[in-house]
Amino acid sequence: MGAGLLEVTVDLGDRDYPILIGAGLIGASQTYERAPAGGTAVVVTNTTIAPLYATRVAETLQRRHARVLQVVLPDGEEHKNWVTLNTLFEALLSQACDRKTVLYALGGGVIGDMTGFAAACYMRGVPFVQIPTTLLAQVDSSVGGKTAINHPLGKNMIGAFYQPRLVVADLDVLDTLPDRELSAGLAEVIKYGPIADADFLAWIEANLDALLARDKAALAHAVKRSCEIKAWVVGQDERESGLRAILNFGHTFGHAIEAGLGYGEWLHGEAVGCGMVMASELSARLGLMPAGFVDRMRRLVERARLPVQGPAQLSAPRYLELMRIDKKAEAGAIRFVVIEDLGRAGVRTAPDELVADVIEAHTAA
Known part of the structure; x- marks a missing residue:
């Protein structure tokens, strides 16, 4: 060492x-x-x-x-x-x-x-x-x-x-690590910016090429800052009774993709990357974030070589069916992690019709 x-x-x-x-x-x-x-x-x-x-x-x-x-x-x-x-x-x-x-x-x-x-x-x-x-x-x-x-x-x-x-x-x-797996990991790095640290999001945007090139200094900072944020959240809420749920940004949509396609078809990080774009869109449609934020997240996820469109074979009703089984659902109500302000996330419910519109807007033809 x-x-x-x-x-x-x-x-x-x-x-x-x-x-x-x-x-x-x-x-x-x-x-x-x-x-x-x-x-x-x-x-x-x-x-x-x-x-x-x-x-x-x-x-x-x-x-x-x-x-x-x-x-x-x-x-x-x-x-x-x-x-x-x-x-x-x-x-x-x-x-x-x-x-x-x-x-x-x-x-x-x-x-x-x-x-x-x-x-x-x-x-x-x-x-x-x-x-x-x-x-x-x-x-x-x-x-x-x-x-x-x-x-x-x-x-x-x-x-x-x-x-x-x-x-x-x-x-x-x-x-x-294969390039595809590296990109999948970058999805979870990107997640920490919008939910907890706007400056870190800007750093990721500025250093994404270095991360993709496996620059050790860039990777060290990305891993350290990601772990600092996660450690802080876990220290506040170990068993996900409240705050820890923000770590699931993009995961409600992403888990539905993984389960719907069959585990292993998409990597977890690929599903989360696409799910973050959908969750950003939902944040905007709920009036919490400007439309420009959705474009910013889509560009970053795409630059990380991750999918920004959901799989064509999954319909919006199938997403909703799978999301109701998700651990984050309560009494059949689907709970989504949304961005309330850059660097701050919260958990909200949304009408099925609105969620379906978001899914359809980000699903491959």
């Missing part, structure tokens, strides 16, 4: 944990000094990441744990389900993993979510560490303790709030 190490703290009282951001972290023994020691370490990863980084992480953890195991799961959102989760449980049980076991989630959001959920459930709770290998996971899903699997009727509908002990965001692993 070099002098460029950055750190953000998620402040949850006696459950505080650090987010470490920098280059060359995953293979440095100092990185894991604040993770639980002893017992068994289980590196949970997928078929794509295992050949790249699993051995390096496992060898580093051997200095800290009595035994280090690896569990390699299939890659892809379509595998974020009960079958794959049970594969992980079977591996833990067959290797006689006990309550001193520490799970290390080495992968993107799917691995992080499933490993965290497994940690919450296995023997009623074992500690886990997040080692996110995608930009999306580094700036969003690895932070805050939301863990879940998908159900055919809805995304992330079965899960638990369960915080990691440590998050390790190694910027070097982004070098092997």
Whole structure:
């Protein structure tokens, strides 16, 4: 670990944990000094990441744990389900993993979510560490303790709030990230600007080309500021009873796209990018934001190489049907995160007819 190490703290009282951001972290023994020691370490990863980084992480953890195991799961959102989760449980049980076991989630959001959920459930709770290998996971899903699997009727509908002990965001692993996955991660970076920090939105617009070129200084700032905002929100509202809902800007529309197409057809960040354009349009049609804001968001999302038009095969009635199953719906009323002022978000309901008009205005012909 070099002098460029950055750190953000998620402040949850006696459950505080650090987010470490920098280059060359995953293979440095100092990185894991604040993770639980002893017992068994289980590196949970997928078929794509295992050949790249699993051995390096496992060898580093051997200095800290009595035994280090690896569990390699299939890659892809379509595998974020009960079958794959049970594969992980079977591996833990067959290797006689006990309550001193520490799970290390080495992968993107799917691995992080499933490993965290497994940690919450296995023997009623074992500690886990997040080692996110995608930009999306580094700036969003690895932070805050939301863990879940998908159900055919809805995304992330079965899960638990369960915080990691440590998050390790190694910027070097982004070098092997496919361009499409990098863009998907930028959707979650972009999100933080309109909901919480207008200056950060302007910074993203000015530095988007550097981010797409994987400039390490730009990535370090984007990851740090994103994590600072998320850590602050989670510290105020860990279980999403109020403020934390603003982190779902674009997600109500986006989750409907993912579920409607079948998980994995669009990447999560692609659906969120398109969903943010729709949510910006809804904000404008509710009279909260000027029309120019919609154009600004559309241009930025498009520059990030993300879709700005929803899939032609999903109708507005199908969106509404799927959104009523969303976790954010209450008594059948769909709740949308909207922008009330640049850098400030809120949660509102809207008439179905208005929502349908927004969807149709942003759906491919």
